[in-house]
C-alpha cells in the first residue's frame with residue numbers, strides 16, 4: 001500500500017520538473033492536476049509563468065493533458081484558458097479517468113507522467129495505473145476542510161517515506 005502512495009519524483013513546483021530527465025525516462029505526455037498544482041485553489045486566473053511553462057513543455061516535445069476533480073464549470077474555464085484537453089470531474093483516485101486519458105493520448109502508462117499536489121488522489125490514482133508520478137507542493141493552503149484532513153495523513157506518510165529513504 002505504501003508503495004502506491006510514493007511518487008516517483010517530489011519537487012517544489014511544476015517549474016522544477018526537469019524535462020530532459022522525463023524524456024530520459026521515456027515520458028511523452030504529462031497529465032496534470034489543476035487545483036493547487038497549476039493554479040491556486042481560489043483563483044480563476046492563469047499567471048504568465050504558467051502559460052510560459054505550458055509553452056516550454058510543448059517546445060520540449062510533451063503532450064499536456066488535464067485530469068482534474070474540479071466541477072465542470074471550473075474545469076471548462078481552465079481548459080479553454082490554458083488551451084488544454086483533458087478530463088474534469090475525474091473522481092481521482094479512481095482509475096477510470098486515468099485509463100481514458102491513456103486511450104485518448106494513445107500511449108502506454110509507462111510513457112505518461114502525472115503531476116499533482118495530493119498523494120491520496122493524484123499519486124495514488126497515477127500509481128494504480130502505472131504512470132510516472134510527480135508530487136508538487138500545493139500552491140494554496142486555502143482548501144476544503146476534507147482536504148486539510150487528508151493533508152495531515154499525507155504528512156504522516158511523507159515522514160514515513162523520508163525515514164525509509166537511504
Ligand SMILES: [Mg+2]
Nearest residue numbers: 033035036117
Ligand atoms: Mg490538486
